[in-house]
Amino acid sequence: MHPAPSVIIFTVFSGMGFGLLAFLGVGLPATSGWAAFFLWGLGYGLAVGGLLASTFHLGNPQRFLRAFTQWRSSWLSREAIASVGCLLALAPVALSDWLQLGWPRGLGLIGAALAVLTIFCTSMIYAQLKTIPRWNHWTTPALFMLFAGAGGAILAGQNGAGAVFSALLVAVLLTAFRIGDGAFAARAQTLGTATGLGIIGPVQGAVRVFEQPHTSPNYLMREMIYLVARKHVEKLRALALIGAGIGPALLLPLTPPTMMGFAVIALLHLIGAFAARWLFFAQAEHVVGLYYGQR
Amino acid sequence: MTSLPTHTEKRLGLAIDLDTCVGCQACVTACKGWNDQGYGAPLSDQDPYGAAPSGAFLNRVHSYEITAADQSAAVIVNFPRSCLHCEDAPCVPVCPTGASYKRVEDGIVLVNEDSCIGCGLCAWACPYGAREMDADMGVMKKCTLCVDRIYNDHLPEEDRVPACVRTCPTGARHFGDFADPESTVSKLSAARGGYDLMPDLGTRPTNKYLPPRRKDAPDLSAPLAPLLDIQATGFAGWLDKVLGKI
Numbered sequence: 001m002h003p004a005p006s007v008i009i010f011t012v013f014s015g016m017g018f019g020l021l022a023f024l025g026v027g028l029p030a031t032s033g034w035a036a037f038f039l040w041g042l043g044y045g046l047a048v049g050g051l052l053a054s055t056f057h058l059g060n061p062q063r064f065l066r067a068f069t070q071w072r073s074s075w076l077s078r079e080a081i082a083s084v085g086c087l088l089a090l091a092p093v094a095l096s097d098w099l100q101l102g103w104p105r106g107l108g109l110i111g112a113a114l115a116v117l118t119i120f121c122t123s124m125i126y127a128q129l130k131t132i133p134r135w136n137h138w139t140t141p142a143l144f145m146l147f148a149g150a151g152g153a154i155l156a157g158q159n160g161a162g163a164v165f166s167a168l169l170v171a172v173l174l175t176a177f178r179i180g181d182g183a184f185a186a187r188a189q190t191l192g193t194a195t196g197l198g199i200i201g202p203v204q205g206a207v208r209v210f211e212q213p214h215t216s217p218n219y220l221m222r223e224m225i226y227l228v229a230r231k232h233v234e235k236l237r238a239l240a241l242i243g244a245g246i247g248p249a250l251l252l253p254l255t256p257p258t259m260m261g262f263a264v265i266a267l268l269h270l271i272g273a274f275a276a277r278w279l280f281f282a283q284a285e286h287v288v289g290l291y292y293g294q295r
Numbered sequence: 296m297t298s299l300p301t302h303t304e305k306r307l308g309l310a311i312d313l314d315t316c317v318g319c320q321a322c323v324t325a326c327k328g329w330n331d332q333g334y335g336a337p338l339s340d341q342d343p344y345g346a347a348p349s350g351a352f353l354n355r356v357h358s359y360e361i362t363a364a365d366q367s368a369a370v371i372v373n374f375p376r377s378c379l380h381c382e383d384a385p386c387v388p389v390c391p392t393g394a395s396y397k398r399v400e401d402g403i404v405l406v407n408e409d410s411c412i413g414c415g416l417c418a419w420a421c422p423y424g425a426r427e428m429d430a431d432m433g434v435m436k437k438c439t440l441c442v443d444r445i446y447n448d449h450l451p452e453e454d455r456v457p458a459c460v461r462t463c464p465t466g467a468r469h470f471g472d473f474a475d476p477e478s479t480v481s482k483l484s485a486a487r488g489g490y491d492l493m494p495d496l497g498t499r500p501t502n503k504y505l506p507p508r509r510k511d512a513p514d515l516s517a518p519l520a521p522l523l524d525i526q527a528t529g530f531a532g533w534l535d536k537v538l539g540k541i
Contacts, residue, residue: 001419059413059433066392066410073298076391076416130385130496131422189493194422195374196490196504197313197361210360210371213323216347218355219427223415287493288424291357291376 001132002226003281006056011122012273014050015144017043018086018115019152024097025090025112027105028158036097042155044087044094051083075128079121086114119148126280133183134284139176143280146172147244147273154248154266163252166269170245173276177237184285184295194290209293224286225294233283236275243272299387303402306474307440308380308501309460310483314508316467318358318373322459326354326377326438329458334443335408339431351427353377353438354459372507375468377459378425378438379492379500380404386417386426386437395435402474402501403442408434422496445470473501 020043024031031039055061068084070077090111096103123144126135146169153162191207192198198207247268255261289295330353331337340350354377361370380397384404387395394410395417397403406417413433418426426437441457444450454461460468471480480503483489489503527535 057415059415059428059435060411063392063410063412066394067412067414070391070393073388074391076389076414080391125389125416128389129420131420189496191359193493193495195357195359195372196492196506197359197372197374199490205361205363207359207361209357211358213355213357213376214352216349218349219351219430220418220424223418223428224424286419287422287496291424 001281001284001286002223003278004057006053008274008277008281010050010054011144012050012147012270012277013046013053014083015119015122015148016151016155016270016273017046017048017050018083018118019148019150020155021047021086021090021152022112022115022148023152023156023158023161025093025108025110025115027108028156028161031097032100033098036094039156040090040094040097047083047087075121075124079118079125082114082118082121086111086118089114116145116148119144131287132284133187133189133287134180135280137176137179137183139172139179142172143169143176143276147276150244150248151266151269151273154252154262154269157257157262159252159255159257162265163249166245166247166249166252170241170249173241173245180283187287189287189290191290191293194287212292220288221292221294225289225292226282227294230282233279236279240272240276240279243268243270244276245272247272299382299384299397300399303382303397303399304474305401305472306380306382306501307401307403307445307471308473308480308503309377309440309457310469310471310480310489310503310505311375312467312469312483312487312505313372313374314467314505315465316356316373316375317465318356318371319464320356321462321464322375322468323352323354323356325458325462327352329441329444330436330439334439335406336429336432336434336436338436339429341430349430351429351436353425353427353436355424370507375459376423376425377502378404378440379423379498379502380438380440382499382501383497385420385422385496385498389416389420391416401472403440404437405439405442406435406437408432411435422493422498423500440470473503 024040024043055064067077067080071081089107092103093105093108093111120141123141127140130136146165150162150165150169153165190198195207248265251265255265285295327338338351342348354375357374357376359372359374361372380402384397387397392410392412394407396405411434413428415428417435426435429436444457445455447455456470460470469480469483471478473481475481484503487505489505491500
């Protein structure tokens, strides 16, 4: 799949933002005054900034309101509703924290639940697609949830939770890499099954592309077939594991609770998260590539 | 609404004969021509006369080679690929806006372009590459089964079929109702063993592909043998006999 920058930025930033909002919603850490303003602002900034980035890959973003209508069938629509619901539910809590109004925190718990739901809906947009075997697996929601958990905990200054989520992230990343590498082959879709000619053809034999249907790439090839730079997979995987998981898991228990310490670890995590998310798209292979003899 | 109907009254679709298709691309051109004008946003092209022409099409014709394990001659199969109007169309429920839908009356899968935000998720969900984004209008395009032809009373009756079917010079494309067992397409599919593409993905396509027939294999052991064994008769035979004795 084409690793569109807008979608990578959207999923990384909004995941981290909703993760932070979930922590703040349940009162971890309990903040007030300008510290609260800064933390809530960071959470809202990442979440809203990510959502705005996602509109850049839309053909007609001015019709975005229609995306709130199909929650009965569409994970994308559910994500839209859950995200806006979360941002609305948490607004009074953020205001109360900032201005020390002392309002009850019930809405904070609802908002935190909606933040988790938003991340889950985002992950299911990808995990539901049978056409992309690498994504069509439980590791996809697990990864999105753990990235949000680890990123959110680091930003919220929750050393313990951050270390645990980062360690779990390493385990699930490794699992996703291992299972994902064999996912396409495991579904046993080939040019022979895509055309049916391998099973039912006039002669039993190998099917291969004789001539492409068009001379220059079309939307399908640009969007679903991505062959560039997969050669750097091993280095990027190492960067993802160390940056997003191993580094924070080891450093968080040792880091004194200073702004600078968390900022460095957050940056490290972010670099790893971007590497992992780039690979998530660039390595995903869509079955339509079979018709073109490419993946 | 993007939930799929549990049942459609008709199941309109195509039976595509891979045995007769010669890969002339006439259906590609006819489809592009008809859908350039009329239903929905025109299918746009980008840089059509430049170095890297590109554009949205609803029908593409691939060409595949099957090399047999027994070393006999390879077979070329031309393979038109367009929307299969699946009964369990995976492109419909993923749509966040309700733009993508399947009609209850005839099973045609359509896009309401006024509602489409161009997120592209339906194209990701389709295993067959049936949907292409229009780069000019930012909306998803797909085969409409020429819904603006097949019910159009202003057209002569023989033209009330999809443009690809009407134009095919070899009669490789057939249009009809698969829900009716007595329809031409149902009978054709039954007689010729019409099959589904990637059936294990659970999409239950309406369109059926009719497999290429096994061609008569020539006797390759001694192709010139009949020509070498000439028995001359009459005067030539007498001459042959006499000359042979001298």
